[in-house]
Amino acid sequence: MRKLMIMVIVAAMSVMMATVAFADAKKKVKVGFVYISPVADAGYSYAQDQGRLAIDKLPYVESSFVESVAEGTDSERVVLNFARKGYDVIFGTSFGYMDPMVKVSKKFPNVAFMHCSGFKTTPNMTNYFGRMYQARYLTGMVAGMMSKSNIIGYVAAFPIPEVIRGINAFTLGARAVNPKATVRVVWTKTWYDPALEKDAAISLLDMGADVITQHQDSPGPQEAAQERGKYSIGYNSDMARLAPKSHLTAAVWNWAPLFTNVVEQVRDGVWQGNESLWWGMDQGVVDIAPFGSMVPQNVQDKVNAAKAEIVAGNNAIFVGPLKNQAGKVIIPAGQTLDDPKLLGMSWFVEGVVGNTE
Template sequence: MMKSVTSKIRRLATALPCTLFALVPLLAVPGAAADAPKVGFVYVSPIGDAGWTYQHEQGRRALEKDLGIKTTAVEGVAEGADAERVMRDLATQGHTLIFATSFGYLEPALRVAADFPALKIEHAGGYKTAANLNTYNARFYEGRYLAGLLAGKSSRSGVAGYVAGFPLPEVVQGINAFTLGMRAVNPKARVVVIWLNAWYDPPREREAALTLINQGADVLTNHSGSPAVPQAAEEKGVKLIAYTSDMRRFAPTAQLAAVTHHWGGYYTRVTQAVGAGRWQPQPVWGGLKDGMVQLTAVHPSVDKRTRALLEQRRHDIVQGRFQPFSGRLVDNEGQVRQASGAMSDPAIATMNWFVDGVQGKLSK
């Protein structure tokens, strides 16, 4: 599994500098379209009550409400052959637009797209396009930087624990941005990472969280699919900055805030574009400015000065006055990765190293 992931990172590093990241304009949503396509969604885990798949499900429901249509969702679909089978089934059943919502769906989606030229596929987080396959993603690292600021202000030990899925650039971006945010307010802060090599594995997520707490972390965050990390934080009395969803129902005392994902507006606009014949395979990378990522549910205990800092930095990012990966950047092995300026999108998109302050390693 690790060898496969590492291979994907290398291919990503080769492909993305040639990829145009262009953001589709966020337009007002008109009424229901009579010619709306038949839309399907493929999810890598159960929908559940929170997490990555849950947020995509909220986007699907928003699409249905916005356009007054019914869509199809298939949950718990493993990456690989199973994903290809499900997408082929959806295409055969007459679906003309499919949202494939997991990184490992890319190659199966490309094969299905090639065999069904009238079908449009939108793949979450991918790095390859085709005439009828597009990719979309969000700058989750922008929200992660804000989360790091909050963690730095809130941690007494100066140690945060990070439960991470796979060592892909998107995950690495989040870890690095979180660390940079934390060290902006506490230069001695450390972020300890434990890899799961899985997106959704509640028992192992919990085990990793408990290990990090035992290693001194008094703030936890995660890039994994279940509420297990929030539940562990609540049980053990440490703080949490949740990811993908607001996890207050699982960690009402522990949660300081949540970095949340919002897909509804994008799903509605893509569906309208397909129905109107305006759809193009133009990769999308949204962020705080576009509402795809937000820092939400800030706990009432967070003081006014910290709230003001978070809002000011959020505003700076939205206005283009600040970029989390700017200035001098040194990795956790002492190598200078950037002397000055702001990192380019291709460099961010292929990030495969840890900033100073991260305790952990990436597979080469």
């Protein structure tokens, strides 16, 4: 009997030791980030990295990143390297990382793969994004009220739903306060090329635009606007320090709440690979930057009132009747675009000058 008790105690101690060892092994959640552009440029990757720095302060997180990773085979190599090194969560922050991440995720079923802005999933890979169109609408209001020429320039990267949706929301905001406003779009077909982005902004300024905004990763368009004595609206982060004389506000990201949610779920063993995250202004993932000193108080008040409506869920933005560029009603009165249609948006609203190609 005594021998049996000793065996039971030893067995119990072995189980406890194994549990403690496992707990120690998982004390740190290793999180890897893959960025499309440099983190120091105040743009898209900078905003993502601010979220990484926020979770890196958590006692159970150990993070790392690789910047300026091209979409395609190069990104597959970087993602694969993180997985092989035993990272628990890998964030791929650019749309073009989607297919490479799908491929790698199938080889590492115990790793959580988070892809930004895409639509493909696997059992252990899902998507995350923010409802940036809400902030775009508000910055569009600012542009519409500040423009004197009624021509607003938009430097855009690629004609994918994410970018088209933002252009449309911005235009709806501008025309809600200034029905004469038009938004001219120039495509650069690149996420990050400061010189090309600046040249695109200059071409819009030459067309008579007196406010420039963008869906690009660098502050090049902001610099062009300031050099011409015109206004600018930034993207990704507050770009006021880079163009203080022209910067009205910016549509900004705050990834910390979403990243924290993901790593907590992974740590607790409850992360679900089939649950895409698309958080909005009410959850703090998107916002607008502080207004520049040149923005009148009445403009600020009107935009802040609209922001409160969005946060409260009383302004879905894409609510009918809405027309496309040809003047055809696409969203009938009383109808609201649901998420699948928002995520697949491929047409421009009335007021946009440009094509979706």
